[in-house]
Amino acid sequence: MILLEPAATNRYGGWREDWLAATDEPVLEPDLPIVDAHHHLWHLNANRYLLDEWLGDVASGHAVRASVFVQCGAFYRGHGPDTLRPVGETEFVNGVAAMTASGAYGDHLACAGIVGFADLTLGEAVEDVLTAHLAAGGGRFRGIRHAAAWDAAEAVHNSSSNPPPGLYRDPTFRRGFARLAALGLSFDAWLYQFQLADLLDLARAFPAATIVVDHVGGIVGIGPYAGRHAEFFPAWRAAMRELAGCANVQVKLGGLGMKLGGFGFETGARAPGSDALAERWRPYVETCIEAFGAERCLFESNFPVDKHACSYRVLWNAFKRLAAGASAAEKAALFHDTAARVYRLELPQAG
Secondary structure (H helix, E strand, O other): OOOOOOOOOOOOOOOOHHHHHOOOOOOOOOOOOOEEEEEEOOOEOOEEOOOHHHHHHHHHOOOOEEEEOOOOOOOOOOOHHHHOOOOOHHHHHHHHHHHOOOOOOOOOEEEEEEEEEOOHHHHHHHHHHHHHHHHHOOOOOEEEEOOOOOOOOOOOOOOOOOOOOOHOOOHHHHHHHHHHOOOEEEEEEOOHHHHHHHHHHHHHHHOOOOOEOOOHHHHOOHHOOEEEHHHHHHHHHHHHHHHHOOOOOEEEEOOOOOOOOOOOHHHHHOOOHHHHHOOOHHHHHHHHHHHHHHHHOOOOOOOHHHHHHOOHHHHHHHHHHHOOOOHHHHHHHHHHHHHHHHHOOOOOOOO
């Protein structure tokens, strides 16, 4: 049984609020409805990012109507079978979702969709864990993320689930994976750009499964890969284009503010503006939109992890700059509709 390490380790905390606040700019397209397709909540010692912190970021001026929570090892059960301890995260997040659904915090619906963790290497036995998540999710539980992010380089942190290389090709993992589609659940894939062939093989083997690729396919630019974005870009682009050939695969546009990506924004004397972010991220975002189409792309904040690079307001301004040439229908898909459809969110009509 795999139990995740706590997500809120030092490598994910330590953002600087004063540094972020020093770079401010007007909100672009403030009335454009947004579903933030990917964020986390956690609390470990001084590293706190819970509802208050989340609502503080969401109150940025952007029209973020709802969000999707994605697993991060937070608030696992402290007792009971190891296999069921991750269900505690769903119980916690569903409580947060219920708080905002009450209307006491405004119109924003936090965690309207919940993506949890279950160890798919349990094989068929994982169904008991999945049904427990569904029972705990209050009608909001939508899928599983079991990360495969692994690299031989010591400087590149592997996923907190400590996956072996080639996890998505493992036969036992795939027997567990097969239970997702049977229960109507989606799968979030988190892996590094050098592993995308494994995901392609998985997607082809399970064409009925809904798969969402996190963080534009896991760009790595640290350790032995530092300063080599241009060298590795063609292979990443080719792999993403192949994945786009699988109609069951969607891709999240974001995650590029992580230190892992090696863009180095967090090291600047001043937090970047949205124009600088858009310029650096454009090749990755435009490649994904061109390959998958707006109807299979979802913008995500990946907060608070990407908070190392920029504020929430600046982040969504950068995304709006990247989508500036899109039609109204394409913008609706990229910022709201694709996420609402993929995660089957129950949202009130905009008006």
